[in-house]
Amino acid sequence: xxxxxxxxxxxxxxxxxxxxxxxxxxxxxxxxxxxxxxxxxxxxxxxxxxxxxxxxxxxxxxxxxxxxxxxxxxxxxxxxxxxxxxxxxxxxxxxxxxxxxxxxxxxxxxxxxxxxxxxxxxxxxxxxxxxxxxxxxxxxxxxxxxxxxxxxxxxxxxxxxxxxxxxxxxxxxxxxxxxxxxxxxxxxxxxxxxxxxxxxxxxxxxxxxxxxxxxxxxxxxxxxxxxxxxxxxxxxxxxxxxxxxxxxxxxxxxxx
Ligand code: ADP
Ligand code: MG
Numbered sequence: 084x085x086x087x088x089x090x091x092x093x094x095x096x097x098x099x100x101x102x103x104x105x106x107x108x109x110x111x112x113x114x115x116x117x118x119x120x121x122x123x124x125x126x127x128x129x130x131x132x133x134x135x136x137x138x139x140x141x142x143x144x145x146x147x148x149x150x151x152x153x154x155x156x157x158x159x160x161x162x163x164x165x166x167x168x169x170x171x172x173x174x175x176x177x178x179x180x181x182x183x184x185x186x187x188x189x190x191x192x193x194x195x196x197x198x199x200x201x202x203x204x205x206x207x208x209x210x211x212x213x214x215x216x217x218x219x220x221x222x223x224x225x226x227x228x229x230x231x232x233x234x235x236x237x238x239x240x241x242x243x244x245x246x247x248x249x250x251x252x253x254x255x256x257x258x259x260x261x262x263x264x265x266x267x268x269x270x271x272x273x274x275x276x277x278x279x280x281x282x283x284x285x286x287x288x289x290x291x292x293x294x295x296x297x298x299x300x301x302x303x304x305x306x307x308x309x310x311x312x313x314x315x316x317x318x319x320x321x322x323x324x325x326x327x328x329x330x331x332x333x334x335x336x337x338x339x
Contacts, residue, residue: 085118085197085199085200085202086201086203086224086337087202087221088202088203088204088222088225089204089224090205090206090226090227091207091215091243091247092209092228093211093215094230097229097230097266098228098230098264098267099207099228102226102329104119104128104132104206104312105322105326106204106326106329107161107163108161108163108312108326109327109329110201110202110333111162112161112327112330116199117163117201117203117204118163118164118196118203118204119165119166120166120189120205121140121166121167121168122189122205122207122214122215123168123214124168124171124172124173125208126168126169128168128206129165129168131310131312132161132312134156134165137167139153140169140172141166142168142169142171142175145172145175145189146175151166151196152195154166155196160315161311161312161314164200175188176212176213179217180213186216186217186220187217189217189220190217193221205221205222220254220255223258224259224260225261226262226263227240227260227262227264230267231266231267231269231274231275232274232275232278244260244286247260261336262292262332263286263291264293264329265278265292266296266297267297267298268297268298268299269299293329295325295328295329297325297326298321298322302322302323303322305317314326314327
């Protein structure tokens with residue numbers, strides 16, 4: 084059965100989408116079968132592999148306008164599959180709000196194809212709305228990217244972890260935190276290191292954090308505009324190297 088991993092953090096701009104596409108590419112490079120699911124109406128994950136206006140998206144799957152097979156796009160250059168999203172998906176959160184089993188739509192949607200992949204990576208919007216909850220309910224693992232900046236040390240991780248434990252208790256008992264990953268680390272500033280120390284202390288459990296830290300790296304920011312993950316766009320950059328390292332850690336952690 085595939086490892087379904089959701090990228091969740093209600094804060095925007097922390098590196099969810101960047102981590103989803105680049106971890107996916109690093110896993111695919113090692114011949115793992117990877118499916119990316121863009122579950123954010125902003126469609127940034129789709130855009131970062133060059134898909135901007137898809138006719139069949141995750142919205143059409145959720146609203147049963149097409150089968151999940153029809154919505155899977157293969158990206159030759161990186162040997163990954165993706166189910167894209169567009170603004171339509173924001174309608175789904177309104178439509179779902181009425182349904183009694185509204186938290187389970189994505190989980191049910193991916194059931195028929197779960198066995199086809201080693202990893203299914205779900206990218207969520209920057210909120211704790213019904214879409215994110217669907218993402219977390221569909222997953223076995225959560226990865227939370229945290230940007231190395233002052234506001235990371237504020238209360239929002241606690242809120243996220245409380246939400247995760249409630250979802251685990253009521254909706255998805257198999258759910259586990261795979262790890263928190265620090266992103267946009269700037270080794271030239273003392274602040275970045277201080278933020279890491281503060282956040283780790285606040286959370287209290289160092290084993291929840293990946294050893295790999297993602298540096299602030301201009302190539303990582305440029306890659307999406309070339310429709311490529313970092314492993315293709317700048318294969319020898321520090322960003323590519325770190326996401327390959329993260330992939331190794333992920334493989335170790337899912338085995339445990
Ligand atoms: P989220 O999905 O959490 O909103 P993104 O992955 O879209 O965050 O990242 C926000 C912005 O920061 C994007 O423009 C992205 O290209 C850029 N970015 C992400 N990670 C890095 C990094 N490690 N170094 C430099 N820029 C980054
Ligand atoms: Mg995003």
